[in-house]
Amino acid sequence: MSQTQLLALGVLLALLAGAALFWLRERLQRPASLARRIASEVHIIAAANAGHRLDMEELPSGFDELAEAIDALAGRYERLLTSQSQAVMQARTDLLVEHARLIALIGNLAEGVLICDQAGEILLYNPSARALLGEMIGLGRSISDLRRFPALGHALRLMQQQPHPRPRVFVSAGTDGRFLRVRIAPVFDQGREVQGFALTLEDVTAQVQSSDARDRWVYALGRDLRGGLANLRAAIETLREHPDMDAEMRLTLEAIVAGEAVRLSQRMGEALAEYARLTRACWHLEDIALSDLMQVLTQRLHASSVHPPQGADAWVQVDSLALARMLAHVAARADGPPALAAHVQGDHVRIDLIWPADRADIRRLRSVLNEAQVDGPAPAEVASYHGGEIWVQRDRARDQVQLTLLLPRIPLPEPAPPAHTPIIGSRPEFYDFDLLFRRPAPATSMASTPLSRLRYTVFDTETTGLDPDSDEIIAIGAVRIVNARLLEGEAFHQLIRSRRPVPPGATRIHGIRDADLQGAPPLETALPAFHRFARDSVLVAHNVAFDMRFLQAAERRSNVRFRQPVLDTLLISAIVHPEHKDHSIEAIAARLGVPIQDRHSALGDAITTARIFLKLISLLELRGIVTLAQAQEASEQTYFARIRY
Amino acid sequence: MPQPESPVPSHPPRVLIVDDEPNIIISIEFLLRQAGYTTQVAHSGEDALRILQQEPPDLVVLDIMLPGMDGFEVCQWIREHSEWNHVKIMMLTAKGRDAEISKGFALGADAYITKPFSTRHFVEEVHRLLTPPAEDRI
Structure with missing residues (x-):
């Protein structure tokens, strides 16, 4: 064997030994690393994604069978989860339907509804509450943090301080210039412990502004009347106390009197028109089609017959409940139900309740028009705050008695845009009663939560x-x-x-x-x-x-x-x-x-x-x-x- | 002040003024007499009805806000009696809302003037009401 051959053999042996050592180390270490990887994959299947599979590169003998077995188990586990969740869904269907009804109900209320727990954290709200309070409202947030309406947090603290709080109603001025009427009421559990608070919210900006406008109206009118009267009085007293004044002065003063009188007349006319507008704005009047109002009245008055209203697309602005009650109150003085008729008269809508003359005593009907009702103002007053008039009249030609209500017509309202964006998805997120039962951790122990x-x-x-x-x-x-x-x-x-x-x-x-x-x-x-x-x-x-x-x-x-x-x-x-x-x-x-x-x-x-x-x-x-x-x-x-x- | 065309000289039309404000009665009475009418004054609705029953006037100048029976009721009362069909009714009132004006006409008023008013316009309206339509005059 030559030296060269020996050297080559030595190198070969050394290489073989190195390879053997490397192989041995791999053999010894690989199973441990493989086992950890497989365990991690099994964790994914078990805790996060049942559809996950051990999709691994070629594995050493034995491991591939283990992987197959795990995948088979994962398949059965996934099917089990699916069928289980289907069963749960089935069982919850009725509950979900009820939930959906509740959601639809509070979701469509014009009033804002909001429920919070004892600490003020929001458990439920509806889209109106969100629109009224602004974007920062959300489940689990505190109503004390509402920046636009700081008074809500104040009211909450007052409620929290009382062991047996009573419902409170107040008007809260927002930093954005709007006003909310807020009713806050405690929610008790069965042991009469306060569990939380229910709030209803209503935008009263228009009413507040109109009462503000009325204050300004009174002020401006007073100022103008004082001024005009001062001019008149000074001119007239001067005229009377100086009968010997020269003709030119007399003419000047008389012109002042005449001019001021006309000016005051005009100012008064304007002021009254303005006042009528302001007053109507502060009642809870809703726009309603005349035909709809007639339907309400027909039912409430059990009308014996109804003449179809002429000009059915006329609209009025009314408190339909108050009107119906008031007319029923007057109609009760007659003998039997009236016939109903309605028609448009220029800028007004005229509604007639008609009885045969022998069924209604005109004096009895008239006598209640100016008397306060048990639970409300006198019929004439109800008509008046609608900007309308009411009277009783005899129609001799037809031998009938008529109770007439005259109401101002309003322009046809614009079609209303859809009030709320539809709730997308099967589970709306504006309520979470779990919050009521799972108490949140105080901030200090956040780390251990x-x-x-x-x-x-x-x-x-x-x-x-x-x-x-x-x-x-x-x-x-x-x-x-x-x-x-x-x-x-x-x-x-x-x-x-x-x-x-x-x-x-x-x-x-x-x-x-x-x-x-x-x-x-x-x-x-x-x-x-x-x-x-x-x-x-x-x-x-x-x-x-x-x-x-x-x-x-x-x-x-x-x-x-x-x-x-x-x-x-x-x-x-x-x-x-x-x-x-x-x-x-x-x-x-x-x-x-x-x-x-x-x-x-x-x-x-x-x-x-x-x-x-x-x-x-x-x-x-x-x-x-x-x-x-x-x-x-x-x-x-x-x-x-x-x-x- | 324009003089109305001569009413029948032997029987100048009679105007009944129903108002509880003496200061306005003074002016109205003066204006109407100047225009050639005879006048009478009632200070309440009940007064007015008594005078109507004794001697119905040609025209009633009627305020609405009166003590006791109000002007609307007086108006209705007159219109419910066919023997007073010829009596003209002029509402002269501080109630000036549209609905009130409509109610006045619905109850049978022939004219409706709101306070404050122009005296010239008032006399012209009285004259218009008391002048028979052209076809009746020969």
């Missing part, structure tokens, strides 16, 4: 670029999670006007152009709004460090600070799936079976992130990470936490 009981604001920002020092936020999208429920109906979505143009490269990612930001508010107003939206919640975002650096750069300009705890879905994904390398939104969403919403729109990404986050909470629990403090600690320990963005 289970993740599933905390409130979150899941958000995403779009920016002009990647450098927080020179680039700016141009969009914020956010949704809230309360009681492990995503409230998509209470989303925050705001474009923000930037000081620098949006580079084309950024536009290619998020599609936002300079033109889109023209009407948008600047950061100085948009960020405080987001700050209010995110109040008392944990901030969550994907790769949150990026967004936080932009937020911190923006804080200086807008005078708000984001001090709440922060969680990152990227880090949490790395905690629960350390064996996976891809923790992009797309990869996590695919793993956890979460649909992707509008990728690279701030709101769409926030919604996707929120859905991912809800699944990640369950996966964290499987790893024994239950509280916020634990989640924060685990986040810090992960590899990704060490990366500086």
